Amino acid sequence: MKAHLITIGDEILIGQIIDSNSAYIAKKLNEIGLEVEEILSIPDDKDFIRNTLHYSLNKADVVITTGGLGPTKDDVTKNALCEFLETELVVDEMILAELEDRYQKLNRPMNDLNRAQALVPKGSIALKNPLGTAPGLLTETNGKLLFNLQGVPFEMKNLINTEVIPRLQQKFDFPFVVHRFLSVSDYPESDLAIALSDWEGNLPADFHFAYLPERSKVKLRISVKGNNKSELDKRIQLEVDKLIPIIGSRLDSTTNDLVQQILGEKLKELGMSIATAESCTGGAIAQMLTNVPGSSNYFMGSVVSYATEAKENVLNVSNELIEKYTVVSKEVALAMARGVRELLKTQIAVSTTGVAGPAKGEDGKEVGTVWIAVTDGKNTMAKMYFFPYLEREDFIQQVSKLALQNALQFLNQFH
Template sequence: MKVRLVTIGDEILIGQIVDSNSAYIAKKLNEIGLEVEEILSIHDDSEIIIETLNRILPDSDVIITTGGLGPTKDDVTKNALCEFLQTELVMDEEILAQLEERYLKLNRTMNELNRAQALMPQGSIALKNALGTAPGIWTEFQDTILINLQGVPFEMKNLIKTEVVPRLQEKFDLPFVVHRFLSVSNYPESDLAIALTDWEDNLPSDFHFAYLPERSKVKLRISAKGNYKTEIENRIEAEVQKLIPIIGSRLDSRNKDSIELILGEKLKELNLTISTAESCTGGTIATMLTSAPGSSNYFYGSVVSYATSVKENILKVPNELIENYTVVSKEVAAAMAKGVRELLKTDIAVSTTGVAGPAQGEDGKEVGTVWIAVTDGNSTETKMYFFPYLEREDFISQVSKLALQNVFEFVKIKN
């Protein structure tokens, strides 16, 4: 089956927002056996929407659009859909009643724009939106299913779960798609590819294998699909068992791909707790740690010591260290990690101090300089990195991932 996603919105094309909707939809569709063939982003323009639908419809089984269903003049998707379908908008009395009830509960008066949201293309089905005022639209047209969803992420996600996925599963006999992720560190991608040549050449023909490199690590993905999920999982596991002795100790995880999940699993396994002291990363490491389910078992808290005074007063970093070595230094990073570990009484602590840019630090350190420290109270490891080519937000993201990877390596070696 051929599935295409179309995001509609000028805000995406001018870089104002990131299209996270398509990633979410693709993931949820993949979980039920539907693979997305193409993702497009287009302007809020009726002619462009109609041209796009005319172009992709003949070669698509399912088309899902997001955006343009709101009540304002720049929301043109519904009218463009009507023109494409050569039909007209008609009032959906059930949706109108739901809207009237919603506004009554909110003690608000409906205006003509609000009422217009209950208009549906004739022949289409309204997908009830429990979290907003704009319903989604389901249309079956020339052997293709057209689904129009809101651009607001939380509304779209709810409709995907409650309306779209159940309807697609009922409509089609879908296979199971299984992905298995493995994480490998300190193994250059090209060297790893050479080591896995024979294994990869002998994979079953219906398996798909991919390398997903990141700094200092490579994620591996093995994918397969079929009618029986357990059978697919068992077949993939058999290939994973062949991989383990080839990769050896550089295999960090056999079933997870993100460092926050891998580290969380390791900390729970070893019954260790962790805290963070963050300067240039501004709490991002703590955010990553708490994104993992069950993180309350091992993550105690964080001190975002952006200001020098917080480093001194809260983390008890000696002023003489800052005077002698500057805040972006090995010595201060180590003191920050030790300070937060003592403050929050954890087994492990990690710290970051650096210059995210775009301007140089107060002490003249170059943009892109960062120190990361990890300590268990008995020993402390510090590393310096230099990323002058990274934008500020990319620098923060990269350093945060490296910090967690450094913690993982520290814990793995110590235990």
């Protein structure tokens, strides 16, 4: 069984927004064993939508569209759907009653466009969307399921979890898809591929193996599909066990966890707390740590000392040190880490100071230069990196990831 995802909306085709909806849906479907074979992004155009529905419902068993369900003229998904199904829009009385009730409670008049939200193609089922005014739609055609969902992410996510996944699981019997992820550092992809080639050559025929290179890292993915979950888990573990000694010490992790999750687990295990002092990363490290549920157990806080005065006044970095070594230096990075550790009374602290660009640093430091430091009050670690070709936001993300990786390495080395 295969699924197709179709995102409808010119805003994606002109690059106004990033299509994060598809990744969310793909992940959720994958978790229940339904594979996504193709994702298509197409314009708000009736003919285009109709043709794409033909294409996708011909190739896939489940098709999910997002977008184009709003009340305005540029939203044409419902009309395209009627043309495709050769049917017409009819009022769903239950949806209309609910809408009227909601507007009454809000004490807002209901206009024709609001009322039109209760129109659904004859034969389609309206899926309740308590977070918006338009319902989602479900249509069964030739034994295949077509879902039409909202483009607004929080409405779409709610419908996926409350309507789409339960209905799919009720109707179909999916196999299990098991993935295992390994993360390898400082191992050039081609050298790694040669080291793993015998192992890869001996993989069972139903296994799938893939490399995803990132900067200074390679993620490996082993996948297998079947009906017996515990057997799949056992078989995949067998292969992972063979793989681990071949990769050796450059293996970072045997999960798909992000570095902030791995670091968080390690801190909890050690019963330690962390703080960050951020200059060029501007809060991005703190944000990564905060995104992990339960991080309040070990993450005490951060000082984003974007201005030099903040480094002096809050983090207690002396003016003399800055004058002597410049803001982007090993000495200042270490002083920042020490400063925030004392201020927030944590066991360890990590700091960044660098030039994100596009303009050079005040002291003439080249764009892309950064120092990262870690301290536990006794031991210290400080490293310099240089990423002259990264765009500003990418630089910030890259340095933030590295800061967390260094903190993890520091804990592995000293604790």
